[in-house]
Amino acid sequence: MSLPHAILTALLERPSSGLELTRRFDRSIGYFWSATHQQIYRELGRLEADGAIRALAAEQPARGQKKRYEVLPAGRAELARWTAASQDPKPHRDVLLLRLRAAAVVGTAGVEADLRRHLDLHRRQLAEYEEIERRDFPPGRDSAQDRIQHLVLRAGIDLETFWTKWLTHALEELAALP
Amino acid sequence: MSLPHAILTALLERPSSGLELTRRFDRSIGYFWSATHQQIYRELGRLEADGAIRALAAEQPARGQKKRYEVLPAGRAELARWTAASQDPKPHRDVLLLRLRAAAVVGTAGVEADLRRHLDLHRRQLAEYEEIERRDFPPGRDSAQDRIQHLVLRAGIDLETFWTKWLTHALEELAALP
DNA sequence: GTCCACATGTAACTGGTTACATGATTGG
DNA sequence: CCAATCATGTAACCAGTTACATGTGGAC
Structure with a gap:
């Protein structure tokens, strides 16, 4: 369960729309955690439903319209919790x-x-x-x-x-x- | 689609039952391609259905009974094909x-x-x-x-x-x- | 005869991938 | 107005994970 946390990190660094996130995942963050735009939109939907992020006001939710998200306090708290939590290394595949x-x-x-x-x-x-x-x-x-x-x-x-x-x-x- | 090829490699090195494979995946092969016993049994079923491997004769297929598999020519050919084929490196996750x-x-x-x-x-x-x-x-x-x-x-x-x-x-x- | 380790499986779920759909905006 | 590009999504599928089920054989 790392993708939501990757997105929260990216959004804290700078509020972004889905496509902007996709581009940033192609560059910096994607160097160690890649994601396609389909994954990102799905996850943005979940994070919004959970109250971790919200669409910035004045951006209408129509298809084909930009929608920028920002992180809410609950999202930041969850990211801090996850960062500090102990996690076993995943077996490595090559x-x-x-x-x-x-x-x-x-x-x-x-x-x-x-x-x-x-x-x-x-x-x-x-x-x-x-x-x-x-x-x-x-x-x-x-x-x-x-x-x-x-x-x-x-x-x-x-x-x-x-x-x-x-x-x-x-x-x-x-x-x-x- | 690497697990079947990992299994074919292991079976060519030595014909084995599902549990023996599981143990070998915990040691050597699993160092760079891990798999649980559930994955291995599922994949053994598919490989057998595809004619890539077969259960050694005289080993009855009852539950709780050992079943050893060996690789058939079709399986070896498929492994050789896969080994030589060009494959893009998967984006790396950490x-x-x-x-x-x-x-x-x-x-x-x-x-x-x-x-x-x-x-x-x-x-x-x-x-x-x-x-x-x-x-x-x-x-x-x-x-x-x-x-x-x-x-x-x-x-x-x-x-x-x-x-x-x-x-x-x-x-x-x-x-x-x- | 009961318990435990061995051995093989089934089922449900989750995350990632692939293919496709749809609307908005802009340049010619 | 038409094509290309931007932007957001849906759906189906597949591999890996987790939890559970079932049978066998030996130790005590």
């Missing part, structure tokens, strides 16, 4: 590792091309994160909020760095296979 | 990073305890992986299958190493917050 394990049994024919493609994708993502770091976190700024967001970005950068290194190594190993 | 981002907005009260708990869990997992590496991959063995499986294990070790480092750093940063 299709690529699963495919390699399958390749160990049925043969590696065909996997290398896709490993190369993934390597390229991770390199691009890494470059994007580093660009964000240069742009949004120049040395010297250190409000609490900046530091925490930088910390999260560093996790992204280090993870992408790991994957590029690992994929490079994996391609070398596959090439050298008996 | 609740802990989401919670930190929320904490940047609603305050960090309460998160530190859970970060410490996660750090401990990742340290244990890392130790477990390193133990497996010592036990199953001593220097010098290098069949193709060994090398690929070792590669997958190295990904696990490096990921856990990353998380322990990052969590340690995050705890220091939180402690030093204004």
Whole structure:
């Protein structure tokens, strides 16, 4: 149950309409919690019904009309509760590792091309994160909020760095296979 | 659609019953593709209906009786096809990073305890992986299958190493917050 | 003969995905 | 006015989760 909390966080950062949220999920928040517009509209409806958010006044609820939402005190309280609550880490899933394990049994024919493609994708993502770091976190700024967001970005950068290194190594190993 | 392929891989490595598969998913394969016994039984039923696997003869299909499955040629072909096919990486989800981002907005009260708990869990997992590496991959063995499986294990070790480092750093940063 | 662990399942629910529908606004 | 784009939604489906049900075999 994390999507509603992702939306509450985004709306606290800035009140937005459904489509604006969708775009922001494609950029920053979506880097570690993605969502489609269908999910977002469904969840906005639930959050509004629960009294966690409300549509800003003077925005009529017609189809095709923008509707901006803001977080109500109940929503902020729920987000604070969720943030502080202890949560077990979800077991981690990775299709690529699963495919390699399958390749160990049925043969590696065909996997290398896709490993190369993934390597390229991770390199691009890494470059994007580093660009964000240069742009949004120049040395010297250190409000609490900046530091925490930088910390999260560093996790992204280090993870992408790991994957590029690992994929490079994996391609070398596959090439050298008996 | 990865669970059926995870099961096919496991069954090719060794024909097994549903509960044996469940146990193996709790250990090795489950490290990057977990599954509950309910999922596994459902999927075994589908794979059998599709002609990808079959129950070994002389094992009666009664409730409470062991039923061992083996992979049929059609199942092996499907696994090889899936392994070689190009697949886009799934957008990556991480609740802990989401919670930190929320904490940047609603305050960090309460998160530190859970970060410490996660750090401990990742340290244990890392130790477990390193133990497996010592036990199953001593220097010098290098069949193709060994090398690929070792590669997958190295990904696990490096990921856990990353998380322990990052969590340690995050705890220091939180402690030093204004 | 009863209890417990083993083993296989069923059913209901939840969250995420895919495909499609509908109205409003703007540029040509 | 027509097409493209913006914006909000509906519906059906599928995979994963949670709770529960049922039968077998061995230990005591």
